Amino acid sequence: MSFFPIEDPQFWIVTMVTVGAVIVFFWRRKGGGGGSCKDCPER
Amino acid sequence: MDLATEATIRMAIVGNPNVGKTTLFNALVRGSSRVTNHPGSTANAVVGECRHSTKTLRVTDLPGTYSLQLDLPEADLCRLHLQEGEAPEVLCCVIDAMGLGRNLKLLAEVLEMRIPLVVVVTKTEEAMLRGQRIDIAALEEYLGVPVVEAAHKSMVRKLDFVSLLQKARVAHFIAEDPEAFKHWGTELQARVSLPVNPRRAKLRRQRDDRLDRVFTHPVIGVVIFSVAMSLIFGSVFWLAQTPMEWIDGFFGVVAQSLSARMDQGPVHDLLVDGVIGGVSGTLVFLPQILMLFFLVSLLEETGYLARAAFVADRWLRPFGLPGHAFVPLLSSHACAIPAIMSTRLIPDRRDRIATILVAPFLSCSARLPVYILLVGILFPGDPILAGCTFVGCYLLGAFAAVASAGLVRVLLVPGASMPMVMDLPPYRIPSVPEAARIAMERGWSFLTRAGSVILLICILLWWMSSYPATPESSNVVALRSASQIQVDPALAAEITAQADALALRESAAASYAGQMGKLMEPVLAPVGADWQLSVAVMASFAAREVFVSSLNVLLGVSEDVEDQTTLERVRSSTRDDGSPLLPLSSAGGLLVFYVLAMQCMPTLAVTRREAGGIHWALLQFGWMTLWAWVLGTLTRSMLLWFGVA
Numbered sequence: 001m002s003f004f005p006i007e008d009p010q011f012w013i014v015t016m017v018t019v020g021a022v023i024v025f026f027w028r029r030k031g032g033g034g035g036s037c038k039d040c041p042e043r
Numbered sequence: 044m045d046l047a048t049e050a051t052i053r054m055a056i057v058g059n060p061n062v063g064k065t066t067l068f069n070a071l072v073r074g075s076s077r078v079t080n081h082p083g084s085t086a087n088a089v090v091g092e093c094r095h096s097t098k099t100l101r102v103t104d105l106p107g108t109y110s111l112q113l114d115l116p117e118a119d120l121c122r123l124h125l126q127e128g129e130a131p132e133v134l135c136c137v138i139d140a141m142g143l144g145r146n147l148k149l150l151a152e153v154l155e156m157r158i159p160l161v162v163v164v165t166k167t168e169e170a171m172l173r174g175q176r177i178d179i180a181a182l183e184e185y186l187g188v189p190v191v192e193a194a195h196k197s198m199v200r201k202l203d204f205v206s207l208l209q210k211a212r213v214a215h216f217i218a219e220d221p222e223a224f225k226h227w228g229t230e231l232q233a234r235v236s237l238p239v240n241p242r243r244a245k246l247r248r249q250r251d252d253r254l255d256r257v258f259t260h261p262v263i264g265v266v267i268f269s270v271a272m273s274l275i276f277g278s279v280f281w282l283a284q285t286p287m288e289w290i291d292g293f294f295g296v297v298a299q300s301l302s303a304r305m306d307q308g309p310v311h312d313l314l315v316d317g318v319i320g321g322v323s324g325t326l327v328f329l330p331q332i333l334m335l336f337f338l339v340s341l342l343e344e345t346g347y348l349a350r351a352a353f354v355a356d357r358w359l360r361p362f363g364l365p366g367h368a369f370v371p372l373l374s375s376h377a378c379a380i381p382a383i384m385s386t387r388l389i390p391d392r393r394d395r396i397a398t399i400l401v402a403p404f405l406s407c408s409a410r411l412p413v414y415i416l417l418v419g420i421l422f423p424g425d426p427i428l429a430g431c432t433f434v435g436c437y438l439l440g441a442f443a444a445v446a447s448a449g450l451v452r453v454l455l456v457p458g459a460s461m462p463m464v465m466d467l468p469p470y471r472i473p474s475v476p477e478a479a480r481i482a483m484e485r486g487w488s489f490l491t492r493a494g495s496v497i498l499l500i501c502i503l504l505w506w507m508s509s510y511p512a513t514p515e516s517s518n519v520v521a522l523r524s525a526s527q528i529q530v531d532p533a534l535a536a537e538i539t540a541q542a543d544a545l546a547l548r549e550s551a552a553a554s555y556a557g558q559m560g561k562l563m564e565p566v567l568a569p570v571g572a573d574w575q576l577s578v579a580v581m582a583s584f585a586a587r588e589v590f591v592s593s594l595n596v597l598l599g600v601s602e603d604v605e606d607q608t609t610l611e612r613v614r615s616s617t618r619d620d621g622s623p624l625l626p627l628s629s630a631g632g633l634l635v636f637y638v639l640a641m642q643c644m645p646t647l648a649v650t651r652r653e654a655g656g657i658h659w660a661l662l663q664f665g666w667m668t669l670w671a672w673v674l675g676t677l678t679r680s681m682l683l684w685f686g687v688a
Contacts, residue, residue, distance in 0.1 A: 002511035002553050010309040011510075017313065018506040025499040 051099045052208060053129065057121060057153055058137035059146050060107030063165040063193065065089075067137060068104035071204060088120060095205040103131065109145070111152045125156060133159045133211045140170035140177045141466050143236055147228045150186075159211035160188045168194040172469040174244020175236055182235040187214045251470055255350060264354040269434065271342065277430030279334045284426075286330035291609060294323035313505055317596055321501025322494070324595030324609050325588055328412040332489050335411070337482035344473030348373070353467065362445040363452025365389060368398040372444065375405035376437075379646045383653050393456035397448050399654050400663050403646050404444035406437050408485065409587045410637060416591050417634040419610050420625055436638045443639055443670055500589050504582050505596050508556035519546045548619065551575075551597065570636045570675035571629025573618045580636075587642045598624075627687045632679030639674060641667035 005011045058064045072091025089104040105124060106117035125131065136153045138146035153160060167177050171194075183190040189210045238244075258264055298319045305311040342348055352369045359368060367389045375382035382402045389395040406414070414436055422428040452458070515523075522542035529535040551557050552574065559581060560574035567577045575597050583590035595609055598616050616624040625633075641647070641664045651660040 002513045004511055005309075008309065014309045014313045014506060014509075018502055021499040021502040025496065025503070028495065028499075 050097070051101060052133060053101050053103075053131045054133045054135060054208065055103040055105055055124060055131035056135045056137060057105050057125075057149065058107060059109055059139065059142075059149060062107070062137045062139040062146070063163075064104055064107060064137045066165075067135070067163060067193075068102060071100065071102050088124060098205055100205065100208070108149065110148045125158070131158065133161070133208050135161050135163060135208075137163045137165060140164050140167040140175070141173065141468070143177070143232060144228065147231065148224075151224055151227065154186065154188075154214040157213050159213055161207055161211045162186060162188060162190045163193055164190060165193045166468075167192050169468050171239060172244070172247060172471060174239055174241050174247075176239045178235045178237055182231075185231055185234055188212050247469065251467075254470055255467065258347065258350040259353045261354070261357060264350070265358075268351050268354060271347075272437065273430055273434045275335070275338045275342070276433040277426050278338065279331050280426040280429045280433075283330035283334050287327055290327045290329065291323070294319055294326070309509070312509065313502070317502050317505030318498065320595045321505070321592040322498055324592040325412055325497050326490070327609055328415050328591075329486060329489060331415055332408060332411055333482045333486045336408075336485040337478050340478035340481040341473040341475070344471070344478060346468045346470045349467050359445060359448075362449040364397060364401075364445065364448045365391065365394040368394065368448075371398055371402055372405055375402045375407060378407050378409070379403040379405070379643065380649050383646065383649045386653065391458075393452070393458050396456050396654055396659065397451045399650055400451055400659065400666075401444040401448045403641055403643065403650075403663065403667065404440045404447065404639065406440045406638065407587075407643075408489065409643065410436075412588045412591045413583075413637045414634065416594075416610065416613065417625075417630045417637070420614060420630045421627060421634070423610075423614075432634075436634065439635065439638050447666065447670075497589055497592050500582060501592050501596050504556060504578075504593050507559075508551050508554045508578070508597055510554060513550050513553040515546050516549055519549065552619070556597070569632075569679065570672060571626075571632035571679045573624065575616075575618070575624065576629070576633070580633075584642050584644070587637065587640075590637070628679045628682040631682045631687070632675045635678040636671045636675030638671075639667055640671035 056064045056068055068089065068091065072093045088106065091102050091104070093100050093102070103124065105121045108115065108117045108121055111118055111122050111125070125134070134153060134156070136150055138150060150162070162182070164177055164179065164182070170177060177192070179190050179192050189207060189212065191207055258267060298315050301315055301319070302311065305314070339348075352373065355369050355372075359365075359372075364372075368386070371382045371386045371389070379402050382405075383399050386395045386398045386402070389398060414433060418429045418432050418436075421432060519542050522538055522545065526535045526538035526542065529538060552561070556578045557574060560576075560578035563577040563581055564572065564574045567580055572580055576594070578597055579590045579593035582593040591609065594613055598612050613625055614623075618624055647660045647664055650663050651657050654660070
């Protein structure tokens with residue numbers, strides 16, 4: 001049976017960091033940041 | 044309007060195609076740009092801003108056109124931008140010294156617009172080699188507007204543009220009729236275009252012609268191109284080996300010292316397996332990327348690549364691709380996104396659609412880390428075979444592109460493509476500092492990508508492959524009990540290590556990423572992927588190079604491999620049944636899959652926008668994924684049939 005170690009404070013730290021990463025990822029994409037042509041080298 | 048007192052100056056860059064407008068634009072705005080279009084036009088312009096002391100310069104890079112009066116989307120957009128709404132306060136017209144006569148039509152139209160103007164003359168160095176000098180002072184006097192010279196594209200970056208703009212003036216030129224324009228153009232060329240050392244230029248041209256006969260020969264030209272590319276890729280593998288080991292070693296030391304200072308736990312695992320493991324998995328390929336771009340830039344500087352384009356035109360035409368498609372397709376080797384955007388220069392819409400659909404087949408720089416990893420597994424310690432396989436990947440992508448273009452032209456957008464006209468630059472000794480600068484620029488772009496989007500995906504993937512947690516299974520508990528009652532300490536340690544490895548693997552398999560991988564495994568198994576590789580393939584749908592980082596993160600979570608290099612880590616990892624994670628047959632199948640698969644969300648978004656509909660993006664995705672899966676499966680099956688495990 002799988003579970004989340006909710007009593008472990010470190011679990012909450014890594015989960016918050018991950019949620020932050022997801023927010024930044026989508027925010028950057030919306031703004032034309034990471035993964036968009038802005039990052040591509042000029043040719 | 045007094046530009047000296049304006050806080051924000053709106054400027055537009057106009058010019059013929061391929062005269063160096065975008066080089067000037069990039070030098071000014073340094074990447075802070077967005078694409079915009081204008082109601083009533085299907086073409087796009089790029090807008091960027093830069094600050095120079097107290098002034099903000101808002102620059103619009105308009106698409107290249109030979110005249111504002113042409114019935115083409117590019118000319119429509121230029122007209123609309125220059126005549127309506129927020130028209131620019133100052134214009135910069137870029138003209139090319141190699142083809143001065145060709146630039147005059149647009150220059151005359153721009154002069155008549157009565158907008159303050161500056162003129163930038165590019166490629167004067169190349170024109171000098173051809174025996175022609177442009178007298179900048181005479182041109183300035185004749186036009187009545189400031190004129191500045193950019194002898195070589197590297198010099199564009201050194202122009203003091205803001206002070207130049209402040210000198211911009213309205214010209215007093217009006218061509219009443221075609222005869223007056225003809226007279227104006229003839230007189231301008233006679234005054235400003237001066238012959239230099241004609242005997243030497245003639246000898247140089249004769250030498251260039253002799254070289255061209257070899258380099259553009261239909262058969263010898265292709266052989267030379269293949270040999271040159273094989274040599275480049277072989278040397279990339281050979282030269283980059285040692286710096287790659289340094290980078291891998293550096294991240295190994297960082298991970299070990301972090302492990303020594305931190306207690307074991309989720310935060311430690313996130314930092315070591317997710318952040319360091321993931322980012323180092325991509326960064327380790329930086330030396331190869333630097334080396335490749337350095338060598339290709341050197342080749343480009345010699346003038347040889349333009350000849351290669353000429354040779355390629357003969358091969359592209361039977362497949363319905365226009366000669367104009369070569370530049371976007373060549374750009375696609377750096378990145379498909381600017382390549383697709385540069386298809387705006389292709390005059391015919393059907394040609395443009397065909398080029399957009401097939402451009403992502405060409406191997407972009409994001410595929411390099413995946414190729415390097417898989418080729419490294421296929422041919423360890425053999426740079427010649429590795430280099431040949433690399434060339435094979437590029438050729439396979441090119442073949443898939445032209446074959447698909449042929450089908451697109453027959454089934455979706457039928458009709459003949461337009462002939463290509465191009466200037467062949469003179470041959471010359473390449474500039475090493477310029478090639479180094481280009482390589483550093485590409486390297487920096489790769490670094491920022493590894494530090495942003497790849498890092499974020501790695502963190503998410505680490506969490507998904509670590510949670511939800513599972514209690515230890517009866518097998519793990521039994522192994523731990525066996526280790527406790529073992530009297531031989533060495534044997535006890537070995538059994539404990541086995542228990543740890545099994546616990547890690549079971550925990551990763553039960554995680555969200557593991558569940559998704561197992562769901563996807565039946566689809567990707569024919570290509571050679573187990574559930575772990577399936578997770579990496581799925582994660583890399585956002586961006587291809589994430590495949591390597593994802594594998595690093597997953598193996599960091601599911602195996603005890605912290606002190607190994609990326610290649611060693613992948614090579615020594617196993618599947619659930621104990622067989623190697625990436626046997627040669629799977630590495631071959633996945634390599635072909637990655638050569639052909641459409642795994643880049645931003646490219647799909649640009650295809651949708653540039654081709655004018657989501658159906659084109661979906662067609663591109665479906666078609667490329669189908670080819671990738673079928674040929675990946677075929678490759679693996681053939682390797683297995685030939686006894687390669």
